[in-house]
Amino acid sequence: MSEGISQVRILIVDDEPAMHESYRQVFGARSAGKATALNTLAAELFGDEEPVTKASAGDLIDFDCAHFSQGLDAVEAIQDSIETGARFAVAFIDVRMPPGIDGKETARRIRALDPDINLVIVTGYSDFSPLDISRAAGPADKIFYIAKPFQAEEVMQTATALAHRWDADAKLRSAITLLEEQKLELAANESRAVHIANHDSLTDAPNRLAFLHMLGKAVKGDRCFAMAMMDLDRFKIVNDTLGHLAGDELIRMVCEILREQVPAEGFVARLGGDEFAMLYPVTGEDEAEMAAERMLKAVSISFKVFGHSVQGGASVGLMVVQPGTIHDPIDVMRRADLALNEAKHGGRGMVRLFDEVMDESIRFRRQIEGGLSEAIAKGELKLVFQPIVGRDQLEVTGFEALIRWCSPEYGMVSPGMFIPIAEESNLIHELGDWVIDRAVETLKTWPGQYVSVNFSPRQFRRHNFVAHVMERVANAGVEPGRFQIEITETAIFDDVERAAETLFKLRQMGFRIALDDFGTGYSSLYNIRRFALDCLKIDRSFVDGMGRERESAAIVHSIIHLGRALGMEVVAEGVETEAQLQALRLAGCSHLQGYYLARPMDVEDALVLANKGYIGDAEPAELELGNGTHG
Numbered sequence: 001m002s003e004g005i006s007q008v009r010i011l012i013v014d015d016e017p018a019m020h021e022s023y024r025q026v027f028g029a030r031s032a033g034k035a036t037a038l039n040t041l042a043a044e045l046f047g048d049e050e051p052v053t054k055a056s057a058g059d060l061i062d063f064d065c066a067h068f069s070q071g072l073d074a075v076e077a078i079q080d081s082i083e084t085g086a087r088f089a090v091a092f093i094d095v096r097m098p099p100g101i102d103g104k105e106t107a108r109r110i111r112a113l114d115p116d117i118n119l120v121i122v123t124g125y126s127d128f129s130p131l132d133i134s135r136a137a138g139p140a141d142k143i144f145y146i147a148k149p150f151q152a153e154e155v156m157q158t159a160t161a162l163a164h165r166w167d168a169d170a171k172l173r174s175a176i177t178l179l180e181e182q183k184l185e186l187a188a189n190e191s192r193a194v195h196i197a198n199h200d201s202l203t204d205a206p207n208r209l210a211f212l213h214m215l216g217k218a219v220k221g222d223r224c225f226a227m228a229m230m231d232l233d234r235f236k237i238v239n240d241t242l243g244h245l246a247g248d249e250l251i252r253m254v255c256e257i258l259r260e261q262v263p264a265e266g267f268v269a270r271l272g273g274d275e276f277a278m279l280y281p282v283t284g285e286d287e288a289e290m291a292a293e294r295m296l297k298a299v300s301i302s303f304k305v306f307g308h309s310v311q312g313g314a315s316v317g318l319m320v321v322q323p324g325t326i327h328d329p330i331d332v333m334r335r336a337d338l339a340l341n342e343a344k345h346g347g348r349g350m351v352r353l354f355d356e357v358m359d360e361s362i363r364f365r366r367q368i369e370g371g372l373s374e375a376i377a378k379g380e381l382k383l384v385f386q387p388i389v390g391r392d393q394l395e396v397t398g399f400e401a402l403i404r405w406c407s408p409e410y411g412m413v414s415p416g417m418f419i420p421i422a423e424e425s426n427l428i429h430e431l432g433d434w435v436i437d438r439a440v441e442t443l444k445t446w447p448g449q450y451v452s453v454n455f456s457p458r459q460f461r462r463h464n465f466v467a468h469v470m471e472r473v474a475n476a477g478v479e480p481g482r483f484q485i486e487i488t489e490t491a492i493f494d495d496v497e498r499a500a501e502t503l504f505k506l507r508q509m510g511f512r513i514a515l516d517d518f519g520t521g522y523s524s525l526y527n528i529r530r531f532a533l534d535c536l537k538i539d540r541s542f543v544d545g546m547g548r549e550r551e552s553a554a555i556v557h558s559i560i561h562l563g564r565a566l567g568m569e570v571v572a573e574g575v576e577t578e579a580q581l582q583a584l585r586l587a588g589c590s591h592l593q594g595y596y597l598a599r600p601m602d603v604e605d606a607l608v609l610a611n612k613g614y615i616g617d618a619e620p621a622e623l624e625l626g627n628g629t630h631g
Helices: 017-028 032-046 071-084 103-113 130-137 152-198 208-220 235-242 244-261 285-299 329-345 360-378 415-424 427-443 465-475 489-493 496-508 525-530 540-545 550-565 578-587 603-612
Strands: 007-013 062-068 090-094 118-123 143-147 225-232 267-272 275-281 302-305 308-311 314-321 351-353 381-390 396-407 411-413 450-454 483-488 512-518 535-538 569-572
Touching: 007 017, 007 071, 007 103, 007 152, 017 062, 017 152, 062 071, 071 090, 071 103, 090 103, 090 152, 103 118, 103 130, 118 130, 118 152, 130 143, 143 152, 152 208, 152 550, 208 225, 208 267, 208 275, 208 329, 225 244, 225 285, 225 329, 235 244, 235 308, 244 267, 244 275, 244 285, 244 302, 244 308, 275 285, 285 314, 285 351, 314 329, 329 351, 360 396, 360 415, 360 427, 381 427, 381 603, 396 415, 396 427, 396 603, 411 415, 415 427, 427 450, 427 465, 427 483, 427 603, 450 512, 465 483, 465 496, 483 489, 489 496, 489 512, 496 512, 535 540, 535 550, 540 550, 550 569, 550 578
Parallel strands: 007 062, 007 090, 090 118, 118 143, 314 351, 396 450, 450 483, 483 512, 512 535, 535 569
Antiparallel strands: 225 275, 225 314, 267 275, 302 308, 381 396, 396 411
C-alpha cells in the first residue's frame, strides 16, 4: 500500500442537501483506530501482503471534499482540476439526480476528462444496471458501488482505500513515463553512436568501417562492380604551406565533388587522411576506367581555399570484380591499393587497373595456405592466453585464447595473415577444432575462470555449429558456462534470423556469448536485445582514441551505458595506459583487457595467474601495474 498521503481531493455529486450533510459528517472526524481498520480493508482489497498492526499519524488522510448538486457543475470542476493540477482521486456520484444530467451521464463525462479517477456510484434505486454504467464510464475496475442508505464507515473505508490506490497508480504512471524517457534517450544515444562510428567527422561521409560493410555486400552480390581508391597528389604541401585547416577544407571540397561525380548507385567513403574509396556497378573494365577517369578529372582543377589558389590532383587505383570471383572484401581493397601504388609510382595523376603481376603477395598467400595445412600436424601452432579482469579489484575472471604460428620457414606468421587464408578454405574448421580442444584442455587446470574463444563467420555459419561445439566441450568434461564464444557483428548480421536462433540454442546449453569488436559494425538496439548475449567487447580502436577524440569517448560511454542497461558485461579491449584504465573504471566498464594489464601468456604462466586470482604483485586494494604497449 502507498504511504505518505497527506491530502486527497474528493468530489461529491448529489441533489439532496441531506446527503451532503451526511458526507460532511463522515469526512469531518477521524481517529488512529479507524485508520488502522481502513488500512486493513485496503490491504484486503488490493492484495497488500504486509500485516497492518497499528496506525500512525501519517496513515490519516485529510480529505478535501468538493460538494455539487448538479452533474454539469461537477464536470466543470473536474475540468478545472485537470487544468490546475489539483486532481480528484475519488468521485461519489448519485445516479438519480434531476435536474440537469443524471449520474450515468455525469460519470461518462467525468471519465472522458479524467481516465484515472475512481468513481463510486451511490444510489438506493437506479434506472441503470452496473453493466450500463460500466459501458458508459469504464473501465470496470475504476467503478465501485455503495447502496443508500450508507454507513459512515463504509464510505470512509471506500474513500481511504481508493485514495491509496489512486496514489499508487499515479506513482506507477510516473515510473513508466520515466522509463519511456530513458528508453528514448538510450535509443537516441545509440543512433548518434552508430552514426559517429560509421561516418567521418570531417566530411560526414561514410568512413572505412562503413565502406568495408558495403564492400562486403558487393562481393556477395551478383553484379559486376568496381572499387576505386583515390589518393590526393601533393596533399602534404597544402598542409605544410597553408596549414591543416586549409587541408581539411580541401578534403571537404574534394569529397563533395566525388559525391556528385560517382556513377549512379555509387558509394563514396573517406578512408582517412587524403584517401577516398568509391564503389559503383559496371559492366566491365572499360566502363570502370571511364568512370574513374571522369572522377579524377573532376578533382584535378584549381580550388580556392581560404583565398588561396590550390591546384588539385589525384591518383586512382582500380579493381573490377566479377560476381563470385573474390569473396574477401579485404582482398579487393588490397588489390585496389596495389593499383593505387602503381599509379603513384607511375607518375601520379593517372588511373591504374589492377593486374595480377602487381601482387607478389598472392603467391606468398598460397604458400602460407600450404604451410598452414601442415602446421597443425607438425605442432607448429600454440595458444596463448590474455587475462580478462574485473574493474574494481582487477580479479582475473577469464582468459581469451589467442592462436600463434611459428613457422620454421616463415618465422612468426601473424594471425591477421593466416586466419583470413584459413577462412577462405576449409582449413578454418580444422583450425577451429584444434583451438577448442587446446582451450578446454587448458581450462580444466584453472580454479574457476572461463576461456573465451574467437569464432570466424564461416565457423559460425557451419550447419551443425551448435552440436559440434557442444560435443567437443562435453567430451572434455567442461561445463559450458566456463566456455565463452566470441563472434563479430559481421558473423551474426550475415543472417540475422539464423544467428538469433543459434545464439539462443547456445545460451540454453549454458555457453557464454560475447559480441567482439562492438561498435565497428551495424548492430541496432533492437537486434542487440533479440540476441542472447552475455558480454559486449569494445573495439580497441575506440579505447585507443578516448584521450584524443571526443567521438571515441562518446562511443565508449554509450556502449558501457547500453551494456549496463541490458544487464551485460562490457569488456574494454586494448587497454594500454594508466589513463585509459582509470577512465574506463570511472565510466563504469565492468571488465578490462590489454597489454597494460597483461600480455598474452603461455599456458604455464596463465595457470600461475589463474591460481593467484588477480593482476599485480600487491594485494588487490594496493595494486601496482606495469607499463604495456600495443594493446
